[in-house]
Amino acid sequence: MDYFSLCLNGLCLVGQGVMHITFSGRFTGKKQEIQHFLVYLFLLSFMESVCGDVPFIIGIQLLVLYGMNRFAIGNRPPESCAAAVLAIYILQFSFGIINSAEAVVFPGLAGKPLLYVLVALATLAAFVICACCYGLVLKFLPPADGCHTPYIGLLLLPGVFFFIIELYILHTSYSSLPFLITPAEKGMHIMLMFLQVLGLGALLCTLYAYRQICQGFLAQAALDALTQAARTQKVYIAEAQMRYEQTKAFRHDIKNHLSVLEGLLGSGKWEEGRGYLQKLEKAAASLSFPYQTGNPVVDILLGEKLGLAKAEGISAEVSLCLPRPCGIDDFDLCVIFANALDNAIHACQADTSGKGKSIRILGERQGDFYRLAFENTCLDGPPPLVGTGLSNIRAVSEKYQGSMLAEKTGDCFFLNVLLDISLHAEDSSRQNY
Numbered sequence: 001m002d003y004f005s006l007c008l009n010g011l012c013l014v015g016q017g018v019m020h021i022t023f024s025g026r027f028t029g030k031k032q033e034i035q036h037f038l039v040y041l042f043l044l045s046f047m048e049s050v051c052g053d054v055p056f057i058i059g060i061q062l063l064v065l066y067g068m069n070r071f072a073i074g075n076r077p078p079e080s081c082a083a084a085v086l087a088i089y090i091l092q093f094s095f096g097i098i099n100s101a102e103a104v105v106f107p108g109l110a111g112k113p114l115l116y117v118l119v120a121l122a123t124l125a126a127f128v129i130c131a132c133c134y135g136l137v138l139k140f141l142p143p144a145d146g147c148h149t150p151y152i153g154l155l156l157l158p159g160v161f162f163f164i165i166e167l168y169i170l171h172t173s174y175s176s177l178p179f180l181i182t183p184a185e186k187g188m189h190i191m192l193m194f195l196q197v198l199g200l201g202a203l204l205c206t207l208y209a210y211r212q213i214c215q216g217f218l219a220q221a222a223l224d225a226l227t228q229a230a231r232t233q234k235v236y237i238a239e240a241q242m243r244y245e246q247t248k249a250f251r252h253d254i255k256n257h258l259s260v261l262e263g264l265l266g267s268g269k270w271e272e273g274r275g276y277l278q279k280l281e282k283a284a285a286s287l288s289f290p291y292q293t294g295n296p297v298v299d300i301l302l303g304e305k306l307g308l309a310k311a312e313g314i315s316a317e318v319s320l321c322l323p324r325p326c327g328i329d330d331f332d333l334c335v336i337f338a339n340a341l342d343n344a345i346h347a348c349q350a351d352t353s354g355k356g357k358s359i360r361i362l363g364e365r366q367g368d369f370y371r372l373a374f375e376n377t378c379l380d381g382p383p384p385l386v387g388t389g390l391s392n393i394r395a396v397s398e399k400y401q402g403s404m405l406a407e408k409t410g411d412c413f414f415l416n417v418l419l420d421i422s423l424h425a426e427d428s429s430r431q432n433y
Contacts, residue, residue: 004116004119008119008120008123009048011123012123013044013045013048014041016044016091017037017040017041017044018037018041019087019091019127019130019134020040020065020087020088020091021036021037021040021068023083023086023087023134023137023138024065024068024069024073024075024083024084024087025073026138027079027082027083027086027087027137027138027141028069028073028075028079028080028083030073030074030075032073035072036068036072036073039068039072040064040065040068043068044061044064047060047061047064058088058092061088062084062085062088065084065087065088066080066081066084069081069083069084086137086203087134089203090130090133090134090137090200090203091130093133093196093199093200093203094126094127094129094130094133094200095126095130096192096196097126097129097193097196097197097200098122098123098125098126098129100189100190100192100193100196101122101193102119102122103185103186103189104186104189104190104193105118106118106119133200133204136204136207137204137207140204140207140208140210140211141207141210141211165199230331261273261276261277261280264276290302290303290306290307291303291306291318291320292321293318293320293321293322293363294321294322294323294324295322295324295326295330295333297330297333297334298320298322298333298334298337301334301337301338301341302318302337302341302361305337305338305341305342305345306318306341306359308345309341309344309345309348309359312345312348312349312357313357314345314348314349314357314358314359315356315357315359316358316359316360316361317358317359317360317361318360318361319360319361319362319363320361320362320363320372321363322363322370323365323370323421326370326421327421327422328370328400328419332396332399332400335392335393335396336372336393336396336397336417339389339390339392339393340372340374340389340415340417341359341374342389343376343389343390343415344359344376344413345359347376347377347378347379347413348376348377348378350378350379351377351378351379351411352379353379353380353411355377355411356377357376357377358375358376358377359374359375359376360373360374360375360376361373361374361375365421368420368421368422369402369418369419369420369421369422370418370419370421371416371417371418371419372416372417372418372419373414373415373416373417374414374415374416374417375412375413375414375415376412376413377411377412377413378408378411378412378413379411380410380411382408383406383407383408383413390404390406390415393415393417396417396419397417397418397419400419400420400421401419401420402417402418402419402420403417403418404416404417404418405418
């Protein structure tokens with residue numbers, strides 16, 4: 001082997017090692033460290049020196065890259081396997097396409113200095129094609145999305161299928177190239193290059209379709225969650241209306257109750273009067289709410305959610321009085337309070353630091369706007385990702401020309417919701433009028 005081939009093989013070895021580890025880390029959303037590159041390059045060099053060009057060296061390389069993903073980078077088995085197969089498969093296909101072009105062009109340049117320049121450019125072109133394909137894969141399956149993780153195993157079967165076909169092409173057609181090539185062989189290599197381009201395109205199309213399927217699964221799950229939340233909120237609204245009717249009926253009969261009580265006391269029936277008064281107190285207590293916000297729907301929701309929180313040892317403080325009319329639909333209020341309180345309770349339950357757990361709810365009018373503030377204790381760490389609950393709250397705030405701001409400081413999470421109630425309150429007033 002001449003010095004040019006030796007240097008080119010060394011550069012190819014370093015290039016593929018760096019690209020494999022970089023792609024694997026970005027595909028799985030894990031941070032790459034310098035020792036990962038060094039260990040993998042050492043293993044590749046060792047395999048190259050021991051195994052040489054044996055047919056199963058690609059399989060060994062696949063196992064080594066899987067081991068790096070699984071044990072060094074720390075990915076789960078399905079993610080490690082998918083990252084290894086995709087990384088090596090795309091690189092092999094990229095070099096396979098260039099090998100087809102080399103088989104057509106290079107035999108006529110044997111022994112000429114131009115051959116060295118073209119070989120170097122062809123190798124660079126293969127790495128460029130590989131890098132572009134890696135970028136498309138990361139675009140179709142972004143690690144920040146995370147939606148592909150539960151179904152990552154679905155990629156293995158088509159990936160392995162394409163991978164085996166490419167290995168067969170490489171070892172049957174490009175294990176050695178002749179110095180002279182007939183027109184028929186040239187046509188065969190052009191056809192092989194076309195097939196490999198189609199294979200690479202088929203992989204990218206498979207990944208795109210796979211992402212759409214995963215997003216469909218997540219969208220259906222989110223729709224089911226919203227449907228369940230809507231049912232729950234309708235129950236809150238129905239219960240609030242029932243409480244309102246009961247309170248209205250009690251107020252209507254209060255004069256009759258007072259007359260009966262007055263008659264009992266006037267006739268000296270103190271025990272009967274005391275018993276009747278206790279019954280009135282029980283009836284009044286059953287109609288009262290632990291939290292008085294001015295909106296019966298919110299009162300019931302706060303009573304249930306914060307009652308669960310107190311049972312978990314979470315203290316609650318509410319300083320809130322909704323204006324009447326405030327112009328905010330009861331259903332939208334349920335969306336805000338239910339999602340905000342569910343997230344706050346879950347965050348407090350996950351906090352195992354032993355510190356006091358608390359939830360605080362504030363509300364105040366600021367001109368034409370009404371601001372709701374939710375504060376809760378949580379684990380000290382990075383802020384949580386925006387899930388379905390916060391997305392629903394943001395959608396409600398935008399419906400009322402407002403905004404939502406979620407931030408985390410130390411072990412406290414803050415959620416602020418600003419709603420424009422001026423126009424909506426006027427509309428409600430006109431309807432009531």
